[in-house]
Amino acid sequence: MIKFTLVCDQDHEFESWFPDGAAYEEQARRGFVTCPQCNSHRIAKAPMAPAIVAREKPAALVDDKARAMREAMRALRREIEARTDDVGEAFPQVARAIHAGDEPDRAIRGQANLAEVKALVEEGVRIAPIPTLPDEAN
Numbered sequence: 001m002i003k004f005t006l007v008c009d010q011d012h013e014f015e016s017w018f019p020d021g022a023a024y025e026e027q028a029r030r031g032f033v034t035c036p037q038c039n040s041h042r043i044a045k046a047p048m049a050p051a052i053v054a055r056e057k058p059a060a061l062v063d064d065k066a067r068a069m070r071e072a073m074r075a076l077r078r079e080i081e082a083r084t085d086d087v088g089e090a091f092p093q094v095a096r097a098i099h100a101g102d103e104p105d106r107a108i109r110g111q112a113n114l115a116e117v118k119a120l121v122e123e124g125v126r127i128a129p130i131p132t133l134p135d136e137a138n
């Protein structure tokens with residue numbers, strides 16, 4: 001079945017279902033398609049813009065998904081920031097000290113460069129990257 005938006009010679013718009021496009025052409029040609037408002041059988045397909053609808057919809061879906069993902073990442077960041085002490089650039093030293101038992105066991109966050117992160121991981125210090133939002137990259 002296919003739905004056509006039709007318009008009569010009095011500019012009344014209405015929608016009607018047909019088995020297929022050929023069935024519509026046949027029924028319209030034989031005068032079987034009539035306007036529900038004025039009974040005119042001078043009917044034509046109304047100009048439509050389905051391509052625009054089809055283009056806009058997937059874009060909106062992608063936006064929704066991206067927004068949901070950003071919000072989830074933002075929530076995760078808030079969670080991490082609420083449960084950790086910010087030790088800033090002292091992170092590698094403090095992480096090592098906690099790992100060695102020289103500092104009270106606690107969750108911390110801070111900055112570390114790639115080499116420091118690699119060294120910490122090799123030493124067996126449990127660290128994890130905090131997600132960075134694409135629009136907050138610094």
Ligand SMILES: [Zn+2]
Nearest residue numbers: 008012035038
């Ligand atoms: Zn009409």
